[in-house]
Amino acid sequence: MKSRRVKKGEMLQKSGELRSRIYVVQSGLLRSYLIDEKGKEHIFMFAPEGWVIADNTGTEIPTTLFIDALEDSIVQVREKDITKEHQNVTPLVKRLSVLQKRVVMLMSSSAIDRYEDFIATYPNIVQRVPQRMIASYLGITPEALSKIKSGKLRNI
Amino acid sequence: MKSRRVKKGEMLQKSGELRSRIYVVQSGLLRSYLIDEKGKEHIFMFAPEGWVIADNTGTEIPTTLFIDALEDSIVQVREKDITKEHQNVTPLVKRLSVLQKRVVMLMSSSAIDRYEDFIATYPNIVQRVPQRMIASYLGITPEALSKIKSGKLRNI
DNA sequence: TTCATTTCTTAACCTAGGTTAATGCATAAC
DNA sequence: GTTATGCATTAACCTAGGTTAAGAAATGAA
Numbered sequence: 001m002k003s004r005r006v007k008k009g010e011m012l013q014k015s016g017e018l019r020s021r022i023y024v025v026q027s028g029l030l031r032s033y034l035i036d037e038k039g040k041e042h043i044f045m046f047a048p049e050g051w052v053i054a055d056n057t058g059t060e061i062p063t064t065l066f067i068d069a070l071e072d073s074i075v076q077v078r079e080k081d082i083t084k085e086h087q088n089v090t091p092l093v094k095r096l097s098v099l100q101k102r103v104v105m106l107m108s109s110s111a112i113d114r115y116e117d118f119i120a121t122y123p124n125i126v127q128r129v130p131q132r133m134i135a136s137y138l139g140i141t142p143e144a145l146s147k148i149k150s151g152k153l154r155n156i
Numbered sequence: 157m158k159s160r161r162v163k164k165g166e167m168l169q170k171s172g173e174l175r176s177r178i179y180v181v182q183s184g185l186l187r188s189y190l191i192d193e194k195g196k197e198h199i200f201m202f203a204p205e206g207w208v209i210a211d212n213t214g215t216e217i218p219t220t221l222f223i224d225a226l227e228d229s230i231v232q233v234r235e236k237d238i239t240k241e242h243q244n245v246t247p248l249v250k251r252l253s254v255l256q257k258r259v260v261m262l263m264s265s266s267a268i269d270r271y272e273d274f275i276a277t278y279p280n281i282v283q284r285v286p287q288r289m290i291a292s293y294l295g296i297t298p299e300a301l302s303k304i305k306s307g308k309l310r311n312i
Numbered sequence: 313t314t315c316a317t318t319t320c321t322t323a324a325c326c327t328a329g330g331t332t333a334a335t336g337c338a339t340a341a342c
Numbered sequence: 343g344t345t346a347t348g349c350a351t352t353a354a355c356c357t358a359g360g361t362t363a364a365g366a367a368a369t370g371a372a
Contacts, residue, residue, distance in 0.1 A: 036264040092248050099255040106262040107295040108192040139263040
């Protein structure tokens, strides 16, 4: 079980790769994100200590996400095909459940509600990453996030 | 392995239940959806022949979705805890990948692009369900979908 | 069949959030 | 130190998509 030191800003995976790995974060902070056709960056998830980050691992589908470090980090790298890890279905189901909630939020909640949910769910990430990345995770612009924080945008 | 006949409109699972099952659709069409705080319905997924539909199965998390039949259907009901089905990790990973794409689309694409992607991905579902359900799946109103179809809303 | 309910579309108007641009701060690079 | 680059905020303006409402078409119930 090898661990690896990653410097802030270092890229662990690029979109389009065929052999993706699973990264278990032991310390620090990683993120996965994509770049759309217009060149815009969208953060898919943050992974602080204890979290797992991966993308299509164990399928023939090429990766669509980039993974890099937002802080100096130590990560455990699992080369193994996720489908071969019989015992680890539960984290998969948990990730499904997290993703399901994310879809639901994106479909049914305003940016304000999503922001409040984000703060409640990831209270310790808010101070560790720039505002523009939180905006990116929420699916809004940094300007809109500023409006929300200053109360210029209000839920009815 | 028991199969069950379900009449159109019949409810298979209600939000809030603790023991959820896995439904494998053999014929017909199921959907899962949620109802938000404002009482609005949001379709989470459609499941035609061959698809699997489930919600937090194998976790302690209560279900958040309703599941019902949009057509008379025959479904295989699996009572078994999803985590116990060692060999079936691949469908889980595939569902993760589908959900991941859904999040990405909701974050980065216009309603028009999402509609076109929906048609390309699920060509045979479009004719089988009412427009308002497609709108609900896309995260827009039926009125907005009408605008899109009549060309009154256009991508730049 | 008839009446009622739901579905789809159109139109007028409205708003959450995007875009553009300017300004003040931080970092980082030299 | 100075200069440059990136970050956050604000403001003016814009637009995708929501809301409300009304009419036509389809579906269902009795």
